[in-house]
Amino acid sequence: MTQHDYHNHHDCFHLLNSLSDYVDGELGEELCNEIERHVADCEDCRIFVDTYKKTIYLYHETTAEPEIPSDVRLRLFHRLNLKDFLENSVGEAQE
Amino acid sequence: MNQQDQTEVEFSLEALQNGDQAEFARVVATYSGYIYRLALKMLHNPQDAEDVLQDTFIKAFHALPKFQGQSKVSTWLYRIATNEALMFLRKKRPDTVSVEVPHQNDDEEASRPLQIVDWCCLPEDELVSDEAREQLDRSITQLPESLRLAFVLRDIEGLSTRETAEVLEISETAVKTRLHRARMNLRESLTAYYQGKIPESV
Incomplete structure (x- = not known):
């Protein structure tokens, strides 16, 4: 060197x-x-x-896709009182 | 939100300002992955990144009535997230975090000799091995926070210079200076790592 x-x-x-x-x-x-x-x-x-x-x-x-682990997503939506929208949002994110 | 894959999603400003949960859920679903990735790169710890992720969207939700739509939703969220990440770092290590660029080291940094080793010849699987990826992440966390933010926003998240300037509320010239210093630091760090991987005969 x-x-x-x-x-x-x-x-x-x-x-x-x-x-x-x-x-x-x-x-x-x-x-x-x-x-x-x-x-x-x-x-x-x-x-x-x-x-x-x-x-x-x-x-x-080496930059990963902007994905969020499902358990992290679940806790986020619960914390934000948005759990009623969880199903839709998961579907949307997977598109 | 990456320049290459970003298509800015349209949201109803009126619905957001009125605290419409369904519209906010769309914002969360669209951008939580980007915010989580930013937090992970800044903090290098999944639990800490999750805390910053949650705090970012809680702050954003409370700030919705005041959001005027002058910046893009993504830029606005990145600004909240970078502030949350910095506050988190400050709380965790109150004596060691400086949000300002450490000007006092400029002369020392500029006059330091640079390591010249041609490690580009290493095979790709060596360059991106699990161990190397860990080193890449560790090297980011060794940057001063201000340089780290500029690098993560520009080279990881793929924001433009203008967008990064807007997020950090600094000039475009300052973004360029910080980005260059970050890249220089990272090159030195990776050179120190990869030189150990070069066979002696090469």
Whole structure:
């Protein structure tokens, strides 16, 4: 493993600050090109960008569906005095 | 409520303001899964997440007469839920929770050398093993609360920058800054974890 002191490398530091917008597709074309040119020449930054992207990808990949366990749902509806609507809501959620 | 799968459900504002139980039950059925997931990611404990889930909808029900429909129902619920989660954390650990972004560590954080290890080459089943998933969740809970919220809302719940800004009542620039810092922190944390999984010969 290596460490990279980005604070002392102007181009690398510049890249870091734009990285979030870059991976979200919110960066202008010129800056995107600048990053891509830099990454092609700087192995540390190439690894950094790849692992930064992979981090976000892994969280997306492992995010569960917004489902609620049935016992949790049951207690929620009871607590809210909505148990009369439980049948319908379960059906709706499963659609 | 996720950007990819979200179709904002229409509710009758009038019925909600009048405390119509059937309409409120529809709101609960539609959004309880999202609120529970948010609470689980924030608190990393099913019992605590259930408490926050229940408190969120109790608060929401009592606030219905004042809900003007200026924000989407989902945004309004997320705002209540994030406040409940923060209050829960504060009650549980009163000395350690700061809602504010810890500015005092900015210089230290920015000047810290970053770990450079190419762990992207690891096989997918290693990257998303049960142990790795546990590490992903644990890493979120190690973030300062303000960064954790920005990350969970944007990258887990899939809200846009604008929606996240509305939920947290901060500027879009502040959302972007917090999200970037959260992602940087998580990358460091995952690098520390995954580097131990790389065979020495690689």
